[in-house]
Amino acid sequence: MTQSSNGIFRVPVHVFLIAVGLIMLAVVGGSIATLGYNAMNQALRAALEDQFDSLTILMRERGRRLVDPIGAQLGVLIHDPLSSATSLEGRLARLPVLAETLRMNGTVVSVYAGYPNGDFILVRKIETDEDVSRFNAPEGTRFLVQTITEQENGKRNGAFRFYNHALHLIRHDPRDDYTYDPRQRPWYRESQFTNVQKLSEPYVFFTTQEIGITVSRRSADRGAILGLDATIVRLASEIASIRPSSGSEVAILDSEGRMIAYEDLSKVISLHGDGRVGRLHVSDLGVPVLARIAEKERLLGPARSGTIEVDGADWAYSNGPLDIGLSEPARILLAVPVHEMFAASRQIIQVQGAFVVLVLILGIPVGWLLVRRISRPLKVLAQDVRALAAFEFDEPIQVDTRIREVAELSVTIDNLRYTIQRFLEINRAIAGEEDFDTLLRRLLDEIIATTDTEAGILYLTDAEGARLVPHASRTDDGHDLDFPIPDVLLSRRNNVIVRSIADENAESAAASQSELELCGLAGLPEKMAEPPQFLLAAPLYNRQKELVGVLLLIESHAMDPALVRFTEALSGSAAVSVEARQLIAAQRELFESFIQMIAGAIDAKSPYTGGHCARVPELTKMLAAAADRSDDGPFARFKLSEDDWQAIHVAAWLHDCGKVTTPEFVVDKATKLETIYDRIHEIRMRIEVMKREAEIGFLRHLLAEGGDPADDAELRRQQSELDADFAFLAECNLGGEFMSPERVERIEALSRKTWTRTLSDRLGVSHAERARMDAVPERSLPAEEPLLSDRPEHMFARPEADKLSPDNHWGFKMDVPELLYNRGEVHNLKISRGTLTDEDRYKINEHIVQTIKMLDRLPFPKHLRNVPELAGGHHEKMDGTGYPKRLTKNDMSPVARMMAIADIFEALTAVDRPYKKGKTLSEALKIMTFMVKDQHVDPDLFDLFLTSGIYMDYALKFLRPDQIDAVDPQDYRVSAPAAE
Structure with missing residues (x-):
């Protein structure tokens, strides 16, 4: 391909001819296929509407064939002597007629008669192993006769009789638990006062728990109501047989949208927990297209057809009336996926397309071979580029071509592949390594491999930012540089490392002996397979443009200028990675310090x-x-x-x-009365007061009555008793022994002893304690106070925030006391064990x-x-x-x-x-x-x-x-x- 001076691109004639031929063949073939496709689709739509009408007529005829014979059989039975038979023997005599009724119609599963007095007879076919298991029928059973007969004493007897195909009785089972009353069933009540045949809605049969319909009618002599039970399985199978295609949907429903029949009967009937049964609405069927048609169309009037889109798919549908002899008007809905309807036309289009392709292949073989030969290297190259887009960098890109531009492009893309691969390997190394020192060594290894240099040293700044400290030194074979590398002082601007920092760019220098000595690397040549020729230093800056380190690469060959630019780009990524890991390490150290601080504070508390x-x-x-x-x-x-x-x-x-929130006076509570201090001292002082009051009372008695002061036996007794009381209370305060009932009674008795208070107990107290004391009025002075008491100021209400609801989201299940603290003296001294309330x-x-x-x-x-x-x-x-x-x-x-x-x-x-x-x-x-x-x-x-x-x-x-x-x-x- 060439370009002229005026900017117009020109192509070789064979390329132009091939392109024109392909375009013309594609246009002609596509036009023919499109016209044929549209004409065929119109014909198919017309044929489908005719097919819808035919299927509706066919369904009506098949439905009639199911329902009409049942009514005809019932019309014969209403004249049978069965209705006038008043005894069980008379009714059983009609068994051949009833059995023949069941044999004649495979849809009918049972025939029965109910009588005004509640008597009942039912004849049921036993055809399957499930029937035998359900009724516990003996081997050879073909018919089951269920009877309920009223006796002279008014008792109702139920019985099951099992007959073989010749109507010989095999077994007779009395069934007292068979309490079925036909007069309570809908089929009996609906036919009781009319001669018109009644057809029920689908429901669950009482005995078999099968789903079906009942046809009932009053007998000609009005002596009984006769009924036939028929399953609707065949109606469902008829629906399945008329489906126009595998993806089609057919349903029969009433004018209100309730289902009458569908190929999957389990979706038609809804069974409730109380045993009731109902018909699902079409919207609950789980078939979106039928629900959408019922929603769009009125379920009344003549037949209608059209197309509808449901869940992104187009459907052709028909909605028409269907008379199959049921007790309520019915509609039939048919829906066919458009893609199935037009499958034949699409197949023709495919054939036409194949023909066009065949013409293309046969018509221009030479041009096709030439184009393929030219484009093959480009295709291979495109596949390689797509592999790069999918992050597949392992395979080298090699294209065998004689086209120079394609070959150059291949080499360029392969270089790009290698560079990206090394960048990704560096990132993987950084992301996958937890240890910081190991991370630095792996990072340096990847950089050395990516830049194809012989060795490298990674310096990081110290905490003061005054010097560079070597943290990793590696060779291209993955080993450490085994010689001491000194720190680099940033105050000396006499080597390539410091110059790169000053210029804020990568700097290269010849690896002369003097330069190596200035960098502190005089022993480097002895540790390398080849003498170093160049040093390349690249400063590492973080996102705040702060120096975090320097990358020094050592090259034993000529320095490529592209390597300098590449190293500058690589150093930026390395700097960010190092900074991120330093931040993570610092955060972990800070977090660990907080943990140690909290734990130390708890232990020190x-x-x-x-x-x-x-x-x-x-x-x-x-x-x-x-x-x-x-x-x-x-x-x-x-x-x-x-x-x-x-x-x-x-x-x-x-x-x-959590112990940081626990008060020390609770954790350290060594005695029962201890809070911030041990209140046993208050008790001691009160008893001291009581002893003085006893002495004062004695002296006052002497002054008033006279007498010998030495006659103080009663005083000594009182004081000795008080001393014993205090000793007892002091012992109880220690909490070392179990508090027996006798000890508790003594504490309660001591709490009734009094002493005289002459000062207000509300002076000098805190605002919070005063608020608790104000729960009772202040008494006038002097006031008699009990030796021990549980006062309002001893009771600390629990804040709402401290309460736990039963459904708290933490899942705590603890019995929370009503009070935050109860410092009542009697309450605390009565603690049965230990010192804690x-x-x-x-x-x-x-x-x-x-x-x-x-x-x-x-x-x-x-x-x-x-x-x-x-x-x-x-x-x-x-x-x-x-x-x-x-x-x-x-x-x-x-x-x-x-x-x-x-x-x-x-x-x-x-x-x-x-x-x-x-x-x-x-x-x-x-x-x-x-x-x-x-x-x-x-x-x-x-x-x-x-x-x-x-x-x-x-x-x-x-x-x-x-x-x-x-x-x-x-x-x-x-x-x-x-x-x-």
Whole structure:
């Protein structure tokens, strides 16, 4: 192809002729095919309308053949003596007539008669194994006679009689449970007062639960109502037989759109839960085209046809009346996909198109061969380019052609392929490596391979930005440069590295000995297979144009100027990658620091926790590592990824972060009356006052009555009694013993003792306490006060925010006390065990609720989304009695169950808690054995804890020598409970 001076492109004559010939043949062939296609389509449309009319007539005739014989048979039966027979014997005598009725018409499944007194006789065909199974019929049964007869005593007896084909009785089964009353059935009621034959809507037969229709009519002597049951299966099969094509749809429905018949009967009838049956509306049939036709067309009047589009497909349809002898007007809807209707015309078009192609092939063979020969290299090249678009860069691009331009284009595209491939490999290396130092080495390896240089060094700036520190040095064979490389001071502008930073561009320089010494690389030539010839330094800048490092490439051959430009482009991508990884590493370090800070704050907050938050992660990780190493047993399939390990680390360190919200005076409550201080001192002072009041009363008595001051026995008795009372209260305050009913009664008795208050109790109190005290009026002074009391100011209402609704979205299932705190003196002293009230206990347990809430609010990345679940489950029990969610073993992840064991074992053995001494190994393991038996901890994990020796590894690292006693792990192993 050439271009003239005026810009007009010219082509060779053979190309022009081939093009013109192809165009002309295509236009002529296409015109002929289009005209033929349109003419044939018009003829097919006319033929289809005629076919619609024929199918409607055919369906009417077939429907009549199904319904009319049933009515004719019933017309004969209404004159049969069966209707006047008053005894069972008389009715059974008509069995041959009834059996012959069933034999004559395969559609009729049963014939029956109902009488005014409720008597009933029904004869049913037994044809299939399903019929035999349904009625428990004996072998050889061909007819079943079901009867209900009223006896003289008014009792109604039901019976099933089984007959063979010769009408010989095989078996007679009395059926007291057969309580069918024909007078309550629609077929009986509708025919009771008329001689007109009645045809029911489809319904479920009472006995067989089959779907069909009933034809009923009153007998000529009005002595009975006779009926025939017929299935509608054949009507459905008739519909299937008249379908014009495989994709066609045919349905019969009434004027309201309710279905009468369809080839799939299960879509016609709707069965309700209460046993009622109804006909589906065509819109509920699940056939969009029929529903759309019914919606568009009125289901009344003469036949109509047309086309309609449904779900992007065109349909030809017909909507016409259909008289098949039913009790209600019927319509028939027919729909044929246009693509099936025009299949023949499309086939003709295909034949014509094939003919045109054949002419093209036979008419211009020489031109075709030439064009193919010329275009083949371009096709191959196009395929290679498409492979590049699909990110397939492995195969080199090589085109065998004598056309110079095509060959040059092939080489250029192959160079592009190689460059993109190396860029992608660099990105994959960056994305797939977690360790920062390893990432830098892989990044440098990829850059060396991409630029085809012999070696390279990657420098990064230090924190102050004053020097460049070498972080990776590699050769083209994937090894490190094995010699010390010094830092580069940015204050010295005497080497190629610093000059590239000053110019903000890649700089190259000859690798002379002096230049190498200035760069601190005097030992480089000894470590390379060939002496270095050039150095290429490219500064690395982040998105804020800040220097993050320098890439130094070492070349043993002549420096290609294109390599400088390529390295500059490559350095930008490398800089962004390095910066991104530095930011990720910095964020992880910051996150880890926050975790350590929170855990340290929790342990520092209360001496009762010590180093708990630091030791639980260690023990949890030991258990997780042991489970990860298991190749058999319950944990054979338990394997942890790097993301899983990070989630365990974070969850274990933050498992008690909710304790930052728990008041210290609750956690550290050592006595029953202790809040911020121990209120036993108030009780002591009141008793001191009461002793003084007793003494004052004694002295006043002496002054008033006279007497000997030495006669103070009563005073000493009272004071001694008060001393004993205080000693008792002080002992109860310690919470060391179980509070027996006698002790509780004594506390209540002491609470009724009084002392005299002469000062207002509302002076100097806080606003909040004053508000609680104002719940009762202030008493006038002096006022008698009880020694012990539960006052309004002792009751702290629980804020609405602290309450948990049963359907809270966290799934907490904890019994929340009504009050936030109950500091009543009597209430606290009556605590049966320990020093904590229900409110105190909930406040301590609430730390796990706060842990989950706090962690739930953190925007964890995807691989840490399960941190709240892992951290929040260490107080759950395997039997579902734990808190806060009452989870069972199956509800908890293995790691959450591991953390529960770690939390318990650490708490039992900890020695840095002032309220208890740490347990020995044997004591702790014995306690945990009982917890396994009580289904509080996971037996499989506890067994792993013992058999793997984790308990001893932890003990050697964290326990004191006097705690590590001799234990045999086999003595503490407990078999896992059998699965329920």
